[in-house]
Amino acid sequence: MGAKRKNLTFLKHRLYMLERRKTDTIVESSVPVDHSSSGTLRRSQSDRTEYSQKLQEKMAPPQAGPSSSITAPQESEEQLNTRMMAKRVKIIAELMQTEKDYLNDLELSIREVVQPLRSKEIGRFDVDGLFSNIESVHQISAKLLSLLEEATADVQPTMQVIGEVFLQIKGPLEDTYKIYCYHHDEAHTMLESYEKDEELKQHLRHCVQSLKKIYEEQGKPNLMDMGSLMIKPIQRVMKYPLLLCELLNSTPASHPDYKALQGALAAVKDINVNINELKRRKDLVLKYKKNDEDESLKEKFSRLNIHSIRKKSKRVTSHLKLLTRGERQVRDQTFNKEEKLFRCLEKTVKFCVKNISLSLQHLQDSMLLAAQSISELQDILHDKSDEENGYSERLSNTGNPCKSFVDQLDKLVLSPLSGLQTLFPGPQKLIQKRYDKLLDYNSSLQRSAGEELDLAKKEYEALNAQLVEELQVFNQAAEQIVVNCLHCFITLLRQTMCTALQLYSSVVVLVPLSSSSISEVQSQVMEEVHKLNFVKDTTTTTTFIERKLSFEKKKPGPSLPESPRQTESHRSKLLSTYGAESLYQAKRKCNATQEFDIDLYEGELVAVVEQKDPFGSTSRWLVDTGILKGYVYSSFLKLYNPAKVQKDVAENSFCDDDFDNISLFVSSRLPNDSSTRNPGHKRSDSSSSSHSQSEKPTINGTGTDSFHDMDDQHTFYAVYAFQARSDQELSLQEYQRVRILQFSDLSGNKEWWLAEAKGQKGYVPANYLGKMTYA
Template identity: 30%
Template sequence: MTDHGDDELSSRTGSPDEEGRVPEERSLLHQSLAVRELIDTEVSYLHVLQLCALDIRSHLQQLPQGDLDVLFSNIDDIIKVNSKLLHDLQETASREEEQVQLIGNLFLEFQEELEQVYKVYCASYEQALLLVEAYRMEPQLQREIQDTIEAVLPQAGSSGLSFLLVIPLQRITKYPLLLQKILENTLPDASAYPVLQRATSALQDVVTNINEYKRRKEVASKYTKVEHLSLRERLARINMHTLSKKTTRLGQLLKQEAGLVPKTEDKEFDDLEESFHWVSLCVTELKNNVAAYLDNLEAFLRFRPQEYDLDIPGGPVVQYCYLARDLQLQTFPEFMGTLRPRKVGCRARGHSWSVRVGLEPSPATSKAPSPCALPSATSFLNSQVHLSPQKQRLEALVWQPLCSLAKALAGPQNLIKKRLDKLLDFERVEEKLLEVGSMTYEEEAARHMYEALNSLLVAELPQFKQLAVRWLGQILCTFVTLQRDLAKQVLQRAEGSLAQLPHHHLSDPAFRKLVEDALGQTSHQLHSFQENFEKVLPPPTTQPLLPGAEHQVQALLSRYGPGKLYQVTSNISGSGTLDLTLPRGHVVALLQDKDTKGNSSRWLVDTGV
């Protein structure tokens, strides 16, 4: 009986191996459920993204394209990366024994891609929320958007757009939690355990890096806004805090210039800034040159000698005039009309966006800059004529892109200036930290602000510069192509007339010499006419000196010499500030043949008094 009781007790308690196997099986079960949760939620997540990209976005056609670009950002890139990730996750199911380790390796492999696509989306999330708030101010539009979303995705509920926009953010932050759950149910001595540890840590780093990138973007957007403020608005912003900051920065700068404290050397950034500065100068120079080209083109079109009677009986001149008239009527009218500047960028309800390239902010909460208008001198002749294809190409492919590029450069330029201010704050804080060993919360914030700006510029300025150079090169190539097309049209239309001209048989050098000789002969004739004309001009009249003026004239003569002395030929009555009142016959010495404003009709003279 006793033995039977012992056997019964042993059967109830189980062996030690069986007791250890129960928690292990439970962990494996929970691990399998965690893996299943990861894959199933990935399927649902990708399905929602595809609904957003294909169905919802295509049905929101009442919104401007610029709004859709901001709302859905780079969702297509996210779908592409997550589709590959889901496919590889599902492939691991066929290798159940190694599945957990394969999942860890997969996330290590996709770490960089996930960070790249999600940081772009997260950085534009705040801009998308601003749009959502703007739509709520228009009930009819809000209702249309809500109906569209509920028809495709009923679970969105009343949140609508806000529900959709936050889904990618929630997903990227959930990956570390899902991996952590799998890790917690993996035995420490399993071969997959260290791989899962690295994968979990890697995804946590991804989330941290995305948050840091988003913070830097927010800092940059604060300083890249180019505001056009009046003097009164600028003065209204001055307070004791800003005066204190600017005074401190000025003091730090003066100490550096005096050599009392060292400057922070950053050769990497200095090289980037210099190269970016040269790109900005090239854009400005090209813009000025294009404006000058348009001015010169207007002057060329205004000059029409063939419309005037030159009183020439015949000869080559008449034939050349006929050719000029034909070209003026057939080819050059394509350049007539008025260039109509268009606003660069897109317009949304309640917000405006500038060209969003690299560091350029979007949306701008300040007043939108005025459209990039063409130079006043480029309002071409005959404004009633419609824009020709050639003129439209010149405007759309050269001038407007050039204006857009110049605007896009304004944001980074402003950010570089702000970095210099923040660098002075950073240097002052570092100096204090060495002396005291501590810093205030505000000083720590200033330190982090500089580090964020500097890191962002060092990371993105090379890409922005590369894009700007490529953009500039395309504009130049387009302009050259337009000029080549114009020259080709002129040659084609003039080909028939050229054969009838008396000098068509001459080579280019011979024709050039013929023209130079003709111009030289004409110039000689004009010079001879000028000499003959001057011979018959009456000599300048000499007025008698005023009584008692001999001493004054002698003083001026000894001081300035005879070449600087002039005599007043008529009475002068001064009416403005510093104007002189002088009688006829008064002698003065010329000091400058224009006033301080460059007006050549007012001279600066010494009366000798």
């Protein structure tokens, strides 16, 4: 590492003394000088003055006199202070003059080179990368010059304080020049690549020629090429320690600026050291960041030697000692914290890219299926008349929100995360190399080797400091990117769902279902189906579903206030107000399930105002009961027929004399397999026969009220055997005695009764039961 290690050679003071001499501003002297023989190396005014004074002192003859020996020490001290103050004045003048010339160079560079190149907007030309923060360098130089002028204007030389100026501007000066020096190597490489391109080279040559012309007009033909222009800020920051050192040596110890100059000299030296250290850290990062794939096989073998083998074996030994806690380890808590966060972010980004990609694939499939399902549902829910109203056109114009979602997700989520994922391998390699340098440092600590320990310590601390500084910035940026991507992902999902709902809401008629109305809707649908001719003989399913759902409602919630009953005055009002085609009658009790719904009781008369609800659904009608208006389901209504009102009331009501005259010996009328008789047998077959028997007088010619008490009115016998099909039903044997607890189910359906037999309760079909009469 020692001999081959690269360093920023132009940062060393011994080499910059020559650079300073080359670039110093030429100040005309009263003494004629042979410029033809001086070449490019010319002395500054302060150096020529000092040289002339020393030459005159040597050439001047000594003054004789008896009094000269007595006053010699006192005169010598005064002369020394005078000469030092004279030199100090000249150095301050040189400092300010060279700063003015440097500021003028920066202004010309920005005006004649940077701004014209930037205004041309050449796509392949990176102006900011080539000149970095040269505008900031110009600003800090102008600030320094103004502070120097302020410190020297109208102030006696014995009271001028220059050191405070540099102490005041130390922070901004270091930050500005750090950035410029840090990027100078990349800028120089970029300049070399531009000079190989003929088109870009022409742009650069044109700017340099215009700048040379201005320098020639000002009498300063010292601009060689673009490289000498770009290196000026680096040369200038290296000259500050030299100038302040000369100024300190020319300042008497009793001068008020002496201590301030000492601090200023230390400050500018620290600036140069920090810039040099930053450059060295950058070189280490670039060296270790180089991928193994970039090296050829020959280069890999060239690095394999006894030294590398010995170094790797020491690292293995040190690593084993650390694992067995046999050796103390140098720890950096800040780095450990940032490294842990870095590992977590790496894993998070990796899983986000993987899982979001899979989610996108599944969402695409599901959204296509959902769109297809909506299209098919439209074919079911809408009839042919909707095509005339433009339904098909509206459906085709809705489009597919999936495509926009995929494009936005790729742009706002997947692309940033994938780009971030590619940035993790570089820091990973440096973290591993930092651990190797830590092992070397720990190994050197045990041997207490002087030069080797210093080298291992410097390399470890440089790489560790670089990683700590950059990992903090990287982790903050990566965390912000991940959070923003997740927010975008959630927002896109929500927007896609809302867009899909909005697009299809205009063509989809949603069935208004709720937990309280699901049973009623199911009953209505089944009832409409069973009105068809080819299923009229199998109505048991409908009544079974209604009975089952009613049984599940056996534990009702808190009771609501009962709605007002319809009276004859209300019915008369409806008959006189509306026509016969608008009058309907409730087939059974209807409970309100939604907002604006009303309750109806069986047999109540209503007038239909509108045969649809506000959403366009034809399953809910707006009706007038004579008391109030509201919506009810159309399946609960039937056309009003005045001629059959009395007959329907008689058929739908039960009295104490029902089924009185059914004999115990009616089994001869049963089918051959009575045990498997379908409980859905038509009511007109059994129930009507029961009613016809109940209409005949009893054997003894008296009513049942004179022979049975109230309990006997709830006692029935099974006319047919019945096998229960669920836990809500009750099995019956033929002629089995049962007690009726309720003559309907909870929905008001009177074809199913709640019965009790042998301590068990359940629903049984009403047309399977009859009352016993004795001959």
